[in-house]
Amino acid sequence: MLKPLLFVSTIVLFGITAASAPGPEPQKAAPASASDQKNSIKSAEKSQARAKELYGQDCAICHGNTGDGKTDLAKDMGVTLGDWTDSKTLAGKQEQELFDAIRNGKGKMPPEAVGRAKDDEVRSLIHYIRSLAKLQPVAAPETPAAPVVPVAPVAPPATN
Ligand code: HEC
Numbered sequence: 717m718l719k720p721l722l723f724v725s726t727i728v729l730f731g732i733t734a735a736s737a738p739g740p741e742p743q744k745a746a747p748a749s750a751s752d753q754k755n756s757i758k759s760a761e762k763s764q765a766r767a768k769e770l771y772g773q774d775c776a777i778c779h780g781n782t783g784d785g786k787t788d789l790a791k792d793m794g795v796t797l798g799d800w801t802d803s804k805t806l807a808g809k810q811e812q813e814l815f816d817a818i819r820n821g822k823g824k825m826p827p828e829a830v831g832r833a834k835d836d837e838v839r840s841l842i843h844y845i846r847s848l849a850k851l852q853p854v855a856a857p858e859t860p861a862a863p864v865v866p867v868a869p870v871a872p873p874a875t876n
Contacts, residue, residue, distance in 0.1 A: 763843075767837065774828060778790055783849075784800065805849075
């Protein structure tokens with residue numbers, strides 16, 4: 717009759733040891749949605765950094781660092797390039813149209829080879845050149861604010 721008793725006390729002892737052990741590690745990982753969001757922001761930042769780098773290497777020589785297209789090379793080529801610092805320049809252009817121009821070349825513009833920029837890098841470039849307009853300092857508004865028209869006070873209804 718001693719064995720079962722020993723068995724029980726072993727369990728009790730073990731239980732106490734387990735209970736006194738440090739609790740489970742506090743969760744380190746943030747909730748999945750938050751970390752996913754962080755990752756996608758990170759990868760967007762990364763692809764824009766890559767686009768900026770590519771732009772500087774392959775595009776700025778003609779289109780200019782700011783994207784205004786006023787470069788010596790453009791002048792020497794006798795071409796007038798769109799000013800991308802004005803958001804209106806690219807606003808009406810379809811993604812595909814810009815993609816084809818970059819990938820296949822257009823007029824005097826050489827194509828951006830697949831070996832230089834993969835398709836998603838070209839899409840990042842498009843995102844980047846569209847963002848150039850937003851990087852410009854905001855110009856002062858051209859039209860003054862509408863004058864405030866004074867409203868004649870309404871006379872209260874006469875009471876007797
Ligand atoms: C050798 C000079 C040159 C280089 C380098 C160059 N471009 Fe161009 N780009 C041009 C010219 C010229 C045009 C105008 C083509 C036309 O309309 O005939 C043009 C047009 C474009 C257009 C079309 C805009 C529109 O209004 O349709 C986009 C987009 C563009 N370039 C993006 C880029 C990007 C991105 C790069 C770098 C990967 C780049 N270009 C490199 C000369 C250049």
